[in-house]
Amino acid sequence: EAEVAQSPRYKITEKSQAVAFWCDPISGHATLYWYRQILGQGPELLVQFQDESVVDDSQLPKDRFSAERLKGVDSTLKIQPAELGDSAMYLCASSSRQGEQFFGPGTRLTVL
Amino acid sequence: AQSVAQPEDQVNVAEGNPLTVKCTYSVSGNPYLFWYVQYPNRGLQFLLKYITGDNLVKGSYGFEAEFNKSQTSFHLKKPSALVSDSALYFCAVRDSGSGNTGKLIFGQGTTLQVKP
Numbered sequence: 001e002a003e004v005a006q007s008p009r010y011k012i013t014e015k016s017q018a019v020a021f022w023c024d025p026i027s028g029h030a031t032l033y034w035y036r037q038i039l040g041q042g043p044e045l046l047v048q049f050q051d052e053s054v055v056d057d058s059q060l061p062k063d064r065f066s067a068e069r070l071k072g073v074d075s076t077l078k079i080q081p082a083e084l085g086d087s088a089m090y091l092c093a094s095s096s097r098q099g100e101q102f103f104g105p106g107t108r109l110t111v112l
Numbered sequence: 113a114q115s116v117a118q119p120e121d122q123v124n125v126a127e128g129n130p131l132t133v134k135c136t137y138s139v140s141g142n143p144y145l146f147w148y149v150q151y152p153n154r155g156l157q158f159l160l161k162y163i164t165g166d167n168l169v170k171g172s173y174g175f176e177a178e179f180n181k182s183q184t185s186f187h188l189k190k191p192s193a194l195v196s197d198s199a200l201y202f203c204a205v206r207d208s209g210s211g212n213t214g215k216l217i218f219g220q221g222t223t224l225q226v227k228p
Binding site for chain 2: 004006030031033040041042043044045048050056091093095097098099100101102103104105106108
């Protein structure tokens with residue numbers, strides 16, 4: 001069964017450092033999402049791509065976060081510099097045109 | 113603005129008993145509703161969805177959900193709980209402004225604890 005892949009699974013970094021997360025969606029899925037899940041809360045969308053184009057980044061803190069999906073397949077989410085409040089689970093999801101979203105295992109980020 | 117509420121932080125049930133995890137929503141237009149389950153340090157797994165049609169939706173692992181338009185609710189149910197059902201459950205509504213691929217808006221989550 002096809003799955004969304006994410007790496008790394010866990011990342012520990014110090015504040016002010018740069019971190020990057022990678023996501024490979026299910027083959028053929030045109031839409032890719034990055035969500036952030038703070039402990040004890042539901043996921044919230046950071047950025048949504050349709051193919052290689054950003055369609056929603058209204059909740060992305062653009063002063064420190066960036067995301068790209070250059071060839072419309074895999075995607076990278078970067079934080080520079082990381083802050084203590086960025087500690088969270090970062091989830092990637094993809095969906096087909098029918099709309100059901102499939103989630104990857106997530107990257108657990110801890111900022112010290 | 114669209115929103116989802118899960119009024120219970122935790123639900124406790126004995127194995128073999130029926131379970132209900134509550135969800136209410138607020139949307140403009142037709143609701144597109146989803147349930148996901150999350151095990152520790154894992155991503156979200158899709159359980160079921162309501163788009164249109166029959167108010168009782170059947171999903172994975174024996175779960176079902178009942179859509180009630182008048183009460184704006186979409187409660188998750190299972191006739192007989194298993195210890196392995198213990199996990200974190202999220203209700204979500206899809207942002208109706210962006211077609212089939214709109215973002216999901218999640219509730220805060222409900223921890224289900226099934227005791228042997």
